Amino acid sequence: xxxxxxxxxxxxxxxxxxxxxxxxxxxxxxxxxxxxxxxxxxxxxxxxxxxxxxxxxxxxxxxxxxxxxxxxxxxxxxxxxxxxxxxxxxxxxxxxxxxxxxxxxxxxxxxxxxxxxxxxxxxxxxxxxxxxxxxxxxxxxxxxxxxxxxxxxxxxxxxxxxxxxxxxxxxxxxxxxxxxxxxxxxxxxxxxxxxxxxxxxxxxxxxxxxxxxxxxxxxxxxxxxxxxxxxxxxxxxxxxxxxxxxxxxxxxxxxxxxxxxxxxxxxxxxxxxxxxxxxxxxxxxxxxxxxxxxxxxxxxxxxxxxxxxxxxxxxxxxxxxxxxxxxxxxxxxxxxxxxxxxxxxxxxxx
Ligand code: DP6
Numbered sequence: 001x002x003x004x005x006x007x008x009x010x011x012x013x014x015x016x017x018x019x020x021x022x023x024x025x026x027x028x029x030x031x032x033x034x035x036x037x038x039x040x041x042x043x044x045x046x047x048x049x050x051x052x053x054x055x056x057x058x059x060x061x062x063x064x065x066x067x068x069x070x071x072x073x074x075x076x077x078x079x080x081x082x083x084x085x086x087x088x089x090x091x092x093x094x095x096x097x098x099x100x101x102x103x104x105x106x107x108x109x110x111x112x113x114x115x116x117x118x119x120x121x122x123x124x125x126x127x128x129x130x131x132x133x134x135x136x137x138x139x140x141x142x143x144x145x146x147x148x149x150x151x152x153x154x155x156x157x158x159x160x161x162x163x164x165x166x167x168x169x170x171x172x173x174x175x176x177x178x179x180x181x182x183x184x185x186x187x188x189x190x191x192x193x194x195x196x197x198x199x200x201x202x203x204x205x206x207x208x209x210x211x212x213x214x215x216x217x218x219x220x221x222x223x224x225x226x227x228x229x230x231x232x233x234x235x236x237x238x239x240x241x242x243x244x245x246x247x248x249x250x251x252x253x254x255x256x257x258x259x260x261x262x263x264x265x266x267x268x269x270x271x272x273x274x275x276x277x278x279x280x281x282x283x284x285x286x287x288x289x290x291x292x293x294x295x296x297x298x299x300x301x302x303x304x305x306x307x308x309x310x311x312x313x314x315x316x317x318x319x320x321x322x323x324x325x326x327x328x329x330x331x332x333x334x335x336x337x338x339x340x341x342x343x344x345x346x347x348x349x350x
Contacts (some may be wrong), residue, residue, distance in 0.1 A: 037171030
């Protein structure tokens with residue numbers, strides 16, 4: 001730890017994927033504590049690449065941040081990162097004396113409607129904890145990832161889950177040992193039939209969301225159904241645990257679809273209520289259910305806080321499901337755009 005008295009300059013980088021929640025986080029209390037536990041699948045392709053240059057001098061205070069997104073100045077993002085750094089500083093003490101240069105880009109178009117806060121905050125958190133390790137001395141891998149998840153959570157709740165491969169759980173639940181409201185944990189209790197689960201992201205509407213996630217979370221405080229919803233999430237997680245362990249795709253799908261529709265029901269029944277689904281969203285949901293009934297292939301939908309549909313399906317059923325996407329679903333997508341993603345392995349060092 002004597003190292004902290006020396007000046008140090010360095011450069012490092014991480015990429016971090018986005019994730020899709022099966023059990024949804026919707027509703028929180030200060031500071032970034034979820035009202036219920038959530039479980040997500042980490043994606044592979046949809047990711048943020050972040051490089052961090054740092055200059056540590058214990059005699060100096062941190063200078064203003066230099067941030068570039070996709071090669072350009074990005075004042076709105078820079079402001080959000082500055083706020084985040086203030087929140088994070090008490091947990092990474094060297095930050096008070098470290099000036100930063102950050103450069104970031106996404107693998108997916110910014111306007112594709114994919115939420116980028118999970119991958120962006122995940123990548124930044126990985127960079128910050130590795131930087132702290134470089135300046136203040138080594139920590140073991142489990143605590144490094146746990147700390148990155150904790151830091152990522154302070155930037156965006158869902159980002160806490162992007163730190164881990166495959167499945168991750170954030171939020172305390174009696175049914176999950178080691179679970180916490182402060183950070184996510186990796187979840188490996190799933191049957192091999194869920195390995196490499198695919199996610200086709202059907203872009204019904206690109207561009208900025210009309211109501212942000214932060215506003216949506218806040219509206220849960222006054223939603224007349226919120227306490228029922230929070231209890232439902234606890235129960236659904238306990239049931240999903242068995243579905244995952246048993247390789248039971250039928251119950252996995254029915255829980256996943258219930259969670260997606262409940263999320264949107266909460267938006268519709270808020271005060272004021274709002275609608276993010278588009279006619280194309282509903283058409284896709286109906287088509288997926290019809291196709292599943294006819295063919296018995298293992299596929300089901302989930303939704304983010306937006307109009308786009310995530311179609312999750314078993315790796316083994318990829319051939320016919322992809323054909324179905326091309327023939328029946330692409331017509332409802334903006335510019336016929338579909339992003340073919342799948343279960344991923346988590347952050348990677350650059
Ligand atoms: C619908 O993580 O974007 O995707 O913590 O305010 O940054 P903040 O919210 P955010 O909310 C994600 C909501 C969701 C469900 C989920 O990912 O669990």
